Amino acid sequence: MKSLAELAAIKERMKDKVAIREGSGAMRVVVGMATCGIAAGARPVLGAFVEEVNKAGLAEKVTVTQTGCIGICQYEPVVEIFEDGKDKVTYVKMTAEKAARVVAEHIKGGKIVEEYTIGNK
Amino acid sequence: MIRSHVLICGGTGCTSSGSMALRDALEKELEVKGLTEEIKIVTTGCFGLCALGPVMIVYPDGTFYSMVKPEDIPEIVEEHLLKGRPVERLEYHEKTGDHHAVSSLSDTNFYKKQKRVALRNCGVINPEVIDEYIAMDGYAALGKVLTEMTPEQVIDTILASGLRGRGGAGFPTGKKWQLARNLVQDGGKKYVACNADEGDPGAFMDRSILEGDPHALIEAMAIAGYAIGADEGFVYVRAEYPIAIQRLEIAIKQAREYGLLGNDIFGTGFNFDIQLRLGAGAFVCGEETALMTSIEGNRGEPRPRPPFPAVKGLFERPTVLNNVETYANIAQIILKGPEWFASMGTEKSAGTKVFALGGKITNTGLVEIPMGTTLREVVEEIGGGIPNGKKFKAAQTGGPSGGCIPAHLIDTPIDYDNLIAIGSMMGSGGLIVMDEDNCMVDIARFFLDFTVDESCGKCTPCRVGTKRMLEILDKIIAGKGELEDIDRLEELAEYIKSASLCGLGQTAPNPVLSTLRYFRDEYVAHVVDKTCPAGVCKHLLSYEIVADKCKGCTACARVCPVGAISGTVKQPHTIDKAKCIKCGACMSKCKFGAIIKH
Numbered sequence: 001m002k003s004l005a006e007l008a009a010i011k012e013r014m015k016d017k018v019a020i021r022e023g024s025g026a027m028r029v030v031v032g033m034a035t036c037g038i039a040a041g042a043r044p045v046l047g048a049f050v051e052e053v054n055k056a057g058l059a060e061k062v063t064v065t066q067t068g069c070i071g072i073c074q075y076e077p078v079v080e081i082f083e084d085g086k087d088k089v090t091y092v093k094m095t096a097e098k099a100a101r102v103v104a105e106h107i108k109g110g111k112i113v114e115e116y117t118i119g120n121k
Numbered sequence: 122m123i124r125s126h127v128l129i130c131g132g133t134g135c136t137s138s139g140s141m142a143l144r145d146a147l148e149k150e151l152e153v154k155g156l157t158e159e160i161k162i163v164t165t166g167c168f169g170l171c172a173l174g175p176v177m178i179v180y181p182d183g184t185f186y187s188m189v190k191p192e193d194i195p196e197i198v199e200e201h202l203l204k205g206r207p208v209e210r211l212e213y214h215e216k217t218g219d220h221h222a223v224s225s226l227s228d229t230n231f232y233k234k235q236k237r238v239a240l241r242n243c244g245v246i247n248p249e250v251i252d253e254y255i256a257m258d259g260y261a262a263l264g265k266v267l268t269e270m271t272p273e274q275v276i277d278t279i280l281a282s283g284l285r286g287r288g289g290a291g292f293p294t295g296k297k298w299q300l301a302r303n304l305v306q307d308g309g310k311k312y313v314a315c316n317a318d319e320g321d322p323g324a325f326m327d328r329s330i331l332e333g334d335p336h337a338l339i340e341a342m343a344i345a346g347y348a349i350g351a352d353e354g355f356v357y358v359r360a361e362y363p364i365a366i367q368r369l370e371i372a373i374k375q376a377r378e379y380g381l382l383g384n385d386i387f388g389t390g391f392n393f394d395i396q397l398r399l400g401a402g403a404f405v406c407g408e409e410t411a412l413m414t415s416i417e418g419n420r421g422e423p424r425p426r427p428p429f430p431a432v433k434g435l436f437e438r439p440t441v442l443n444n445v446e447t448y449a450n451i452a453q454i455i456l457k458g459p460e461w462f463a464s465m466g467t468e469k470s471a472g473t474k475v476f477a478l479g480g481k482i483t484n485t486g487l488v489e490i491p492m493g494t495t496l497r498e499v500v501e502e503i504g505g506g507i508p509n510g511k512k513f514k515a516a517q518t519g520g521p522s523g524g525c526i527p528a529h530l531i532d533t534p535i536d537y538d539n540l541i542a543i544g545s546m547m548g549s550g551g552l553i554v555m556d557e558d559n560c561m562v563d564i565a566r567f568f569l570d571f572t573v574d575e576s577c578g579k580c581t582p583c584r585v586g587t588k589r590m591l592e593i594l595d596k597i598i599a600g601k602g603e604l605e606d607i608d609r610l611e612e613l614a615e616y617i618k619s620a621s622l623c624g625l626g627q628t629a630p631n632p633v634l635s636t637l638r639y640f641r642d643e644y645v646a647h648v649v650d651k652t653c654p655a656g657v658c659k660h661l662l663s664y665e666i667v668a669d670k671c672k673g674c675t676a677c678a679r680v681c682p683v684g685a686i687s688g689t690v691k692q693p694h695t696i697d698k699a700k701c702i703k704c705g706a707c708m709s710k711c712k713f714g715a716i717i718k719h
Contacts, residue, residue, distance in 0.1 A: 001380035002388040004264045007255060014256035021126055021180045021245055033205035047159075050124040063181040064124060066205030 016059040027107060029053070032078040033066040040076035041095065048096035049079070052103035062107055075118065081106065090118040123161045125202060128178040130244060132167030132332050133325075133364055134486075139190070140175035146191035150198045160202055166333015166368075168244035169487040170231060173213065178244075185229070187213045215505075231484045234503050236465065238473045239287075239326075239449035240489045243333030248368050251375040254336040260381055262452035263340050266347055267389040275348040276302060279451070282459035283471030288316055288407075288444030289519065289548040290624070291470070291537040300431035301349040301439045311351040312440040313342050314416070314430075315448060317358035317365070318400045318407040321520030322571060324551035326475035327445035329487055331358065331365035334449065335372035339382065339395060341451035345441050346393040354395040355435065357412050361402060369397060404575035408623045409442050411577065422579045423623035444549070446475055466492030470536035480517075480553040483508050493534040496526055500554055511556035515639070519548025521568040521575075522628030524635025525561070544635040546628070560657035561640040562647055566594045568632040576625065583626030586617040590633060599660045602648040611637065652719070659703040662718050668693040670715035677707035677716060 001007060031037070031046040049064045072078060075092035079099070082088045089112055091102060098116055105111050129135075129144050144162060151157050168176050173187035179197075184207045186197070193211055200206045213229060237243075246253040254260070266275050280295030301311060315338060319327040330337065342354045358366055373395055376382040384392045398416045405411045406421040413435050415421035434440025450472060454462045463471045470492040476499065479485050483505030490499065496516055500506065507513055515525040518535075524545035526533065533539050537547050555564065569591050578584045590613050593606050614630030621627045637644060646654050653661040666677070666686075671693040678686040678694060685701040688694030696707070696716075708716040 001260075001386065004268060004387060007260055007264055007387075010252055010255045011258070011261075014252045017123070018246065018253055018256045021128070031205070033203070035204065038204065046124065050159075065181045 016054065019060045027062045027084075028082040029062060029064045029107070030067045030080045030082065031064070032076060032080075036073040037076045037078065040093075042077035044096045045077045045079065045094045045099050048099035049103065052100050053107065056103055056108050058103075058107060072118075078118075091116045092118045123159060125160045126163055126180045127160060127202075128163045128165050128180065128244065130166070130168050130174060130176050131164040131248075131364070132171070132243075132329060133362075134167065134171035135174035135176060136364065138174040138188075140177075142191050143175050143177070143189055143194065146194040147198070150194050151202075154198055154203060156198070156202060163247045164249070165245060166243040166248050167240075167329040167487060169235075169240070169329075169489075170213075170484065171487070172485040179207075182207070185213045186211045230505060231486070231488070231503055234494070234498060235489050236473050236491050237489050238453055238462075238465075239330060239337075239446050239475055240333070240487065241453070242337065243329055246334070248333050248335055249371050251336060251372065251379060254334070258456060259336055259452075260340055262455035263343050263347075263381065264387055265455055266344050267387050267391055272302060272348045272350065275344065275455070278459050279348075279454060280459075282454045282462040283466075283469075284447065284450055284454060284462065285470065285537060286444060287446035287450075287474065287550070289522065289546065291547060294443060294447055297431050297443070298345060298348050298441055300429070301351075301441045304432060304439045310353075310436075310438045311349055312435040312438060313345045313349065313351045313354040314413065314435060314440055314442040315342060315354070315356045316407060316409065316412055316442055316444045317356055317362075318412060319359065319362075319445070319549060320404040320407045320575075321522075321549045321551045322568075323479045323553055324477045324520060324549045326477055326487055326550055328362050328365050329475075330445050330449050331362065332368055335365075335369045336376065337449045337452060338369075338445060339372055339376050341448035342395060343382065343386070343393045344451055344455065345443070345448075347391055349439070349441050351441070352392045352394070354393065355398055355416050356395060357398045357400055357406070357416055359400040359402065359406075366397065366399065373397070403577065404571075405577040405623070405625050408625055410623065413440065413442070422577050423625070425622060446550070467534065467536045469538055474535070474547065474550055476550045476552040478504050478552050478554070481507050481511065481556040481559070482554040490535075492536045495532050495534050497531045499535070499552065500531070504554065507554065507556050511558065514555045514557050514559060515561070516555065517545075517553040517564065517568075517632070518551065519546040519628075519631070520551045521571045522546060522624065522631055523548045523551075524631045525555075525564070525639060527639040544631075544638050546631070558655055558657070560653050560655040561636040561643050562594065562598060562653070563655075563657045565633045565636045566591070566598060569594060569629065572625065572629040576629070580620075580622040580626060582617045582620040583622065583629060586613055586621075587626070587629050589613060590617070590630065594633070597644065597647050598653075598658045600647070600651045600658075604645075604648055606648065607637070607641075607644050656718055662703050663698055664696055664701055664703060664705070664708060664716060664718050666694050666696055667715050667717060670713050672713055672715075674712070676710045676712070680706045680710045682706065 029049050033042050053062045077094045079091045079094050080088050102113050105113050177186045177189050200208050276298050284294045285291040382394050400406045403421050406415050408423050411421045411423040430440045430442050466472045473489050473491050475489045488503050513528050515527045517525045540547050573587045573591050576583045596602050614634050617630050646652050673691040683700050685697045686694050
């Protein structure tokens, strides 16, 4: 190691990889992954969220996690987004493509994608 | 893309309860389910809750599983990792209150009051991957001191933080460094050494740091090297810690590969390297002068001080010798500033201290708490209280060099000076909790027996004196004691304390003195009444069958190893006291509570 820059580069490269263990992202994306959710296609949705959040460089601020049955099986895959001090947002009938848009507009841009939310069904 | 990390404890405690088999089972199951691309398994150091091992944490949700068996793995993978439903039956359950399941580690009573500085990476990173340490700001402190600070500034920072030696004596770390720096300015050889010869019965915080965060030690030793002007370091670690040695070797190798040990570190011209030396199991080698004699290749025996190691240490050169836990605080102090460190703890004892909780306590394990936390908080809240509804009697701190804290002092804030004031000492941080079933004479005898075994024999007060004290205690426990024996114990203790060569002998009488101070009545009961109030000392016990309660089931007679119990079926039995060896087997076998001891 000949310079601090080298150390900083390793830290930069690694920090996303361990950030998941802090478990305290300011924003939490929770994907319903019960039998009904998985049957409706929740796994690619979860994968898309993880990927898009990482791509957007938000891995430190946003935690993508999973939960059991949220209780509205006809709307699966269901994704809920929790943010400190704000009402939770529930997205329904999600797909990988919709997930990418939610990451870009809601998670990154701060603007809820109303047409995917449960209120619109 | 990795979406979840499963952390499995690879510390000594969990390894012995089968965590490696657990990891293998998990690896296999993830492959079967095709999840290897999504879920990462990380072997970490100790989480601290050793009694509940093997323990496992699933992130990002932080679900905390305890006592997991390989058979449980398919269920965890299927339910939790695939479907996102934590397996509640395996989640940690609170031992006090309403016994509710606690899903997140940080929500448990055991962790809530803890403040992890020295243990901050233990159970969080994979200790065998240097990149994970770097991700947690590792080696940033070394970079900072080499590029931005003068050695004097480093020493001033450590001085200002108020850090004191965590090995037990509590000498200010900054002062030690300052002494070693100022002594020789001629560019002559100096050394940095680390005492990892953790020997106190029941203390294992240093092992936990070596196993869980070995780079923290390497980084701190390099910082110490820069501060005092040394380019060579030695870690003296006991051979009984194989996992710690292995991880330390891996860490040193990785640090060398990255150029964080070796020549011209960070391009600053600073050179530093570290070697390991293994101890062969002698307790006295934890004493600093004996430790250094042992590193030099000689028989590990102490020598008089002064000269102190900072003046004349390894190979007769100025040497800074600190304990593992002390070093584990250094990088954090450099990065977060001395004010941050000094803001924790009490005025004269800054920062946190790791304790190894053991004995009659619900949550055994490692806890790191700010100095000044009361013993009551440690025992009742973090430790979850005494099991089986028993009463707290005393806590022993400082191992064989320390003393006990009785129940009426349970609200004492724990710091160096308070513990000394009440006749105990911080020591390396063993904290053994005792309940009403513990005999204090027996406890004192246990520790003294240990020091008699471990006395190196170089000086007479320790070699002969401790042996004589042990003989007196044996006499008391056998019911042959006289009141004068108690006075003799006290007299001998004073001589040994003042005349022994090293810390081992100087502190060896402490367990006896402190139990005499707070539990003299128990000694008197042994000597005068020939009884052991706690019912521990065998020679002073007698077992008896209460005729009214005995149904004559013969269970006791059948279990008695010496045939001391006789009687006919369905008639009350009797114990022949001359034959009885007081093993207690009959009492635990009796279903009717007909056998009593007194």
